[in-house]
Amino acid sequence: MLRYVLKRLVSLVISLAVASLVIFLAIEVVPGDPAAYMLGMNAQPDTLAALREQLGLNGTIPERYLSWVAGMLQGDFGTSYTYRTPVAEMIGERLWISLPLALYALTLSTLIAFPAGVWAASRRGSAVDMGVMGVTQLGVAIPNFWFAMLMVLVFAINLRWFSAGGFAGWEQGFFAGMKSLTLPAIALALPQASILTRVMRSSLLDTLSEDFIRTARAKGLTRRQVLWRHALRNAMIPVLTIIGMQFSFLMAGAIIIENVFFLPGLGRLVFQSISARDLIVVESVVMLLVFAVIVVNFAVDVAYAAVDPRLRGRR
Amino acid sequence: MTYLNFTRGMVSALALVAAMTGTVGMAQAKTDIVVGMQLEPPHLDPTSAAAGAIDSVLYANVFEGLTRFGPDGSVNPGLAASWDISADGTVYTFKLHDGVTFHDGTTMDAEDVKFSLDRARAEDSVNAQKGLFAGITDVTVIDPLTVQVTLGAPNGSFLFNMAWGDAVIVAPESIENIKTNPVGTGAFKFDNWVQGDRIDIVKNPDYWGEPAKLDRATFKFISDPTAAFAAVMAEDVHAFAGFPAPENLPQFDADPRFQVLIGSTEGETILSTNNKQAPFDNIKVREALAHAIDRQAIIDGAMFGYGTPIGTHFAPHNPDYVDLTGNSAYDPEKAKALLAEAGFPDGFTTTLKLPPPSYARRGGEIIAAQLRAVGIETEISNLEWAQWLEQVFTGKDFGLTIVSHTEPMDIGIYANPDYYFQYDSAEFQKIMTDLTAATDPAARSALLKQAQEKISLDYVNGYLFQLAALSVANAKVMGLWKNAPTQATDLTAVYWAD
Numbered sequence: 016m017l018r019y020v021l022k023r024l025v026s027l028v029i030s031l032a033v034a035s036l037v038i039f040l041a042i043e044v045v046p047g048d049p050a051a052y053m054l055g056m057n058a059q060p061d062t063l064a065a066l067r068e069q070l071g072l073n074g075t076i077p078e079r080y081l082s083w084v085a086g087m088l089q090g091d092f093g094t095s096y097t098y099r100t101p102v103a104e105m106i107g108e109r110l111w112i113s114l115p116l117a118l119y120a121l122t123l124s125t126l127i128a129f130p131a132g133v134w135a136a137s138r139r140g141s142a143v144d145m146g147v148m149g150v151t152q153l154g155v156a157i158p159n160f161w162f163a164m165l166m167v168l169v170f171a172i173n174l175r176w177f178s179a180g181g182f183a184g185w186e187q188g189f190f191a192g193m194k195s196l197t198l199p200a201i202a203l204a205l206p207q208a209s210i211l212t213r214v215m216r217s218s219l220l221d222t223l224s225e226d227f228i229r230t231a232r233a234k235g236l237t238r239r240q241v242l243w244r245h246a247l248r249n250a251m252i253p254v255l256t257i258i259g260m261q262f263s264f265l266m267a268g269a270i271i272i273e274n275v276f277f278l279p280g281l282g283r284l285v286f287q288s289i290s291a292r293d294l295i296v297v298e299s300v301v302m303l304l305v306f307a308v309i310v311v312n313f314a315v316d317v318a319y320a321a322v323d324p325r326l327r328g329r330r
Numbered sequence: 331m332t333y334l335n336f337t338r339g340m341v342s343a344l345a346l347v348a349a350m351t352g353t354v355g356m357a358q359a360k361t362d363i364v365v366g367m368q369l370e371p372p373h374l375d376p377t378s379a380a381a382g383a384i385d386s387v388l389y390a391n392v393f394e395g396l397t398r399f400g401p402d403g404s405v406n407p408g409l410a411a412s413w414d415i416s417a418d419g420t421v422y423t424f425k426l427h428d429g430v431t432f433h434d435g436t437t438m439d440a441e442d443v444k445f446s447l448d449r450a451r452a453e454d455s456v457n458a459q460k461g462l463f464a465g466i467t468d469v470t471v472i473d474p475l476t477v478q479v480t481l482g483a484p485n486g487s488f489l490f491n492m493a494w495g496d497a498v499i500v501a502p503e504s505i506e507n508i509k510t511n512p513v514g515t516g517a518f519k520f521d522n523w524v525q526g527d528r529i530d531i532v533k534n535p536d537y538w539g540e541p542a543k544l545d546r547a548t549f550k551f552i553s554d555p556t557a558a559f560a561a562v563m564a565e566d567v568h569a570f571a572g573f574p575a576p577e578n579l580p581q582f583d584a585d586p587r588f589q590v591l592i593g594s595t596e597g598e599t600i601l602s603t604n605n606k607q608a609p610f611d612n613i614k615v616r617e618a619l620a621h622a623i624d625r626q627a628i629i630d631g632a633m634f635g636y637g638t639p640i641g642t643h644f645a646p647h648n649p650d651y652v653d654l655t656g657n658s659a660y661d662p663e664k665a666k667a668l669l670a671e672a673g674f675p676d677g678f679t680t681t682l683k684l685p686p687p688s689y690a691r692r693g694g695e696i697i698a699a700q701l702r703a704v705g706i707e708t709e710i711s712n713l714e715w716a717q718w719l720e721q722v723f724t725g726k727d728f729g730l731t732i733v734s735h736t737e738p739m740d741i742g743i744y745a746n747p748d749y750y751f752q753y754d755s756a757e758f759q760k761i762m763t764d765l766t767a768a769t770d771p772a773a774r775s776a777l778l779k780q781a782q783e784k785i786s787l788d789y790v791n792g793y794l795f796q797l798a799a800l801s802v803a804n805a806k807v808m809g810l811w812k813n814a815p816t817q818a819t820d821l822t823a824v825y826w827a828d
C-alpha cells in the first residue's frame with residue numbers, strides 16, 4: 016500500500032512540474048504588453064520603461080519562471096500587475112464565492128439527481144421514466160447561461176424575488192450570501208443534475224439486472240427492499256466518480272455564470288485578468304485549478320485502492 | 331393555534347419574506363445610490379494609469395485638481411480659487427482655497443501641489459499623461475496658499491491640462507497606499523473596495539466646498555451588457571453610466587420608472603489609416619476612402635442611431651468646431667473614380683484590425699461592406715486591447731483600424747509624426763506650435779479651426795462619428811451629468827427627488 020501511495024505521489028509531483036512549465040510558457044507567448052495596456056495610448060516611452068521596471072517584467076523568461084515557481088513553493092503567488100495586491104490574497108477572497116457556489120450547485124444537483132434517478136429506474140419504461148428522461152435531455156441541451164438569463168428575467172425583473180446579480184457579501188449574514196448565490200447555483204446545477212440523473216438511472220438499471228439481485232429477489236425480498244438495500248449501494252461507484260468530476264467542471268463552468276450574475280468570483284477574476292494581461296494572476300489561478308484537479312485525482316486513486324484491494328497490486 | 335396567533339405568524343412570515351426580497355417601501359428620499367459601470371478600475375491612483383474607469387469613480391468625487399471640468403467641458407476653478415498669468419504667459423500663480431484638508435486629516439497646501447506636479451513630471455514618473463506636464467520647468471511654493479508654476483514656453487491649454495484626472499492633487503503622506511486607499515480632498519471619501527464587485531464612497535463631512543447631497547454611493551461593476559440590462563430593470567442599480575446595450579434604450583425610455591440621458595463624449599471615433607503604408611501614403615486613396623464611407627449607416631447599424639457625424643478630429647459640442655462632413659460626403663462613384671486616378675482601378679486589399687468595443691466590431695463589418703462596394707477588400711482581424719496596443723498602436727502594423735480617441739481636445743496628436751497613424755505634415759505641426767504659444771482666445775479659435783480643416787482636407791483618417799454618452803437612471807435621480815467631457819461620474823450634485 017505504501018509503495019503504491021509513494022508511486023502516485025511521485026507522479027503527482029511530476030505532473031505539477033510539467034503543468035507549471037506549460038502554463039507559464041503558454042501564457043508568456045500570449046501577445047500584449049501589460050505595461051502598455053495599463054498606460055494606454057498617450058504613454059511616453061520612458062514612462063513605459065519605468066513601469067516595466069516596477070512590475071519586474073524586465074528579467075529573462077527562465078529567470079521569471081524560476082522566481083514564480085520558487086515564490087509559489089513558499090505560498091507567495093506574486094503581486095497582481097493591475098491591482099497591485101498580492102495574488103494569493105485575491106484568490107483567497109474570490110474562493111469565498113466560487114467555492115460555496117460550486118458546493119451549492121453540487122448539492123442541488125445531487126439532491127435533484129438522486130431521487131429523480133432512482134424514481135426513473137424503479138419505474139423503467141413508465142410515463143415517469145419517459146418524463147424524467149425527456150426533462151433531463153432538455154437539461155443537458157439547454158446552455159446554462161441562457162437558462163440563467165431566463166431566470167433573471169422571471170425571478171429578478173418580473174417577480175423581484177432575487178436581485179439580478181451581484182453578491183451581498185458574507186458579512187450580511189449566511190442567508191443573504193446564499194440568497195445571492197441561489198440563481199447562479201440553479202443555473203450551474205441544471206445541466207449537472209440532468210447528467211447525474213441519467214448516470215444514476217442507467218447505473219441502477221445495470222445493477223438491477225445483475226445476478227446477485229436476482230438471488231436476493233429469489234430469497235424473497237421485495238423489489239423495494241432489493242432496490243434500497245442492494246442495488247443502490249452497488250450503483251453508487253460510477254455516480255460518485257461523476258460527482259467528483261463535476262466539482263472541477265463547476266469551478267471552471269462558473270466563469271460564464273459569474274459574468275452573467277456579475278459575481279466577484281474566481282472565474283470573473285480570470286476573465287478580467289486575461290483581458291488586462293495581468294499574466295501573473297492568470298498563471299496563478301490556472302495553476303491553482305490544475306493543482307486542485309491533480310490532488311483530487313490523487314485522493315481518488317488512493318481511495319480506490321483503500322476500497323478495492325485488487326488495485327494495490329497493479330502497476 | 332388560535333386565529334390571532336396564526337395571523338401574527340403569517341404577518342411576521344410575510345415581513346420576513348418582504349425583508350428578504352427587499353420590497354419594503356422607503357418613507358423619505360434616499361441618500362444612497364448604486365451606480366453601475368462596465369469596467370472596474372485596475373487600481374485607484376488616477377495619476378499612474380490610463381484606465382478611464384479610475385477617473386469614472388474618483389474624479390471630482392474623491393480627487394480634485396487645481397482646476398476641474400464642468401459638465402459642459404468648461405474649465406473651472408478647483409482647489410485653486412484664482413490665478414494670475416504673467417504677461418508673457420509663462421508664469422502661473424495659483425491662490426489655493428483656505429482650509430482644505432485631505433480625507434486623512436492632513437492639510438492641503440502649496441507643498442502638496444508642488445509634490446503632485448513634481449511627481450508627475452519626474453524622471454521615474456509613471457503618469458500615463460506625462461505630456462500634460464512636459465512644459466513645466468519649475469514649481470515654487472511662495473506661501474502655504476500660493477504656488478507658482480513656471481513654463482518653458484507659453485501654453486494656452488495649461489489650465490485645461492491641469493483639470494485632467496491625471497493632474498489631481500495628492501499628498502506625500504498618503505501616496506504610498508494610494509492604489510488601494512485613495513486619499514483626496516473631494517466631497518466623498520473612499521470607503522471600501524470589494525475587488526471584482528464594487529467600490530463604496532461616503533460623504534466627506536469636512537468638505538471645504540458645497541457638501542455632497544448623498545451620504546453614500548456604491549459603484550457596481552457589471553461588464554456583461556445583458557447583466558447590465560437586468561440590473562437596471564430589476565432596480566438593483568439606480569444609474570448606469572456608459573450603458574453598454576444601446577439597443578435596449580428605447581425600452582427604458584418608454585418605462586416611466588427610468589430616464590435615459592443621451593449626451594456627448596470627447597470620443598472622436600475614426601477609421602484610423604496608416605499614412606505611411608502603401609497605398610494610403612497616396613492622398614487620393616485616402617480621399618477615396620473618405621467618400622466610400624456612409625457615416626449615417628454606421629451610426630445606425632453599429633450604434634443604434636446614437637452618435638453625431640464628424641468630418642474632422644474635433645468634438646461637435648466644442649464652440650470652435652467646424653462642420654466639415656461635406657469634405658467627405660458619401661459618394662461611392664467619386665470614390666471609385668479617385669481610386670482609378672490613383673492607379674487602383676480594380677481596388678486593392680488591406681487589413682482592418684478591430685479592438686473589442688462594439689463601435690469597432692460592429693462598425694468594422696459595416697465599413698468592410700462599404701469599402702467592398704468600391705473595390706477595396708479588407709481582411710478583418712479582431713484584437714483584444716493588449717494585442718491592439720502592441721500590433722497597431724506601437725507596432726504600426728496595420729492598414730486600417732477603428733478606434734475612439736476619448737481624450738479631450740486631442741487634435742495635437744496629429745502633430746506627432748510618430749503617432750500610430752503617422753501623419754507627417756510640417757504645415758499642421760506649425761499650426762499646433764502657434765496654438766500652444768497663442769493665449770489670445772480669438773487667435774486660438776482661428777488656429778483650431780485651421781487645424782480642423784487641414785486634417786479634414788488631407789484625409790488623414792476616415793472621420794466617422796462622435797461617440798454618444800449613454801446613461802440610464804432611475805427617474806428620481808437628479809443631477810447626473812448628461813455629457814461626458816472627461817471620464818467622470820461626478821456625484822457631488824446628485825440627489826433623489828421624493
